[in-house]
Amino acid sequence: MISVLTKNLFIYSRQEVWFYNGEKINAANNTLYYLSSVLPQGKLKHIKEVQTTIINLQEDANTLFKNLMPNYRNEIRRAEKKRALFNAIDRPDNNFLRYYIKSYYEFAKTKELDPNLNFARLSTFSKNGVLRITLVSLLEEIVTLHAYLVDHNERAVLLYSHHNISFKNNTERGFVNKFHHWMDLLYFKENEIKKYDMGGIDFENTPGIAEFKKSFGGVQIKSYNFQITSGLYNFLKK
Secondary structure, three states: OEEEEEEEOOOOEEEEEEOOOOOOOOOOOEEEEEEEOOOOOOOOEEEEEEEEEEEEOOOOHHHHHHOOOHHHHHHHHHHHHOOOEEEEEEOOOHHHHHHHHHHHHHHHHHHOOOOOOOHHHHHHHHHOOOEEEEEEEEOOEEEEEEEEEEEOOOEEEEEEEEEOOOOOOHHHHHHHHHHHHHHHHHHHHHOOOOEEEOOOEOOOOOHHHHHHHHOOOOEEEEEEEEEEEOOHHHHHHO
16 A cells, blocks of 8 residues: 655645555545545545556566567567667656656647646655656657556556657557556566556546557456545535
């Protein structure tokens, strides 16, 4: 489980809890739960059932590779022949976070997405040692970037995935992205993380992305997002 205070003022505190499984949680005015395996007792707000795909990283690498779609395996080999370069950044510093957020905002504009990225939040995750950003480059140009929350030795969940809009070769970007996910699997496996979480799948609203994520293998599970509030937060929200 991950529990991080993302705001801690004298009269107000907010925290995020990821992968909750019934553990004791210190109270905050506003606690946001993500990918919880259970629903606790009490007054819960904004309960949302979500589906995600979990890949067991305790399987050997050959088995993980065989679980991929055959054409994905071929594209990963193409990226390897092109000498795609994978890199992982543990506890990214503020300068890199600013670059990352700027790159994501530029990508989001092209897709008409709400970026919803907060520098202070990502910086807090990084300072708490739970944020990792991975990237893949071709000929020294960054092509794709992935951001993860990591529960030590247990689970890595994909928070955000985007590409560098300055990289214009869509064919190469396509096989680099598959290579990137594959290298993420190997990276977290080598770091003794047990589970790789695709960060949610939604066949109703984003069927293409959902099919892409399922193509890497794993099992589909049900989780919950919800909110618990108390004290001053409830008073101000009345």
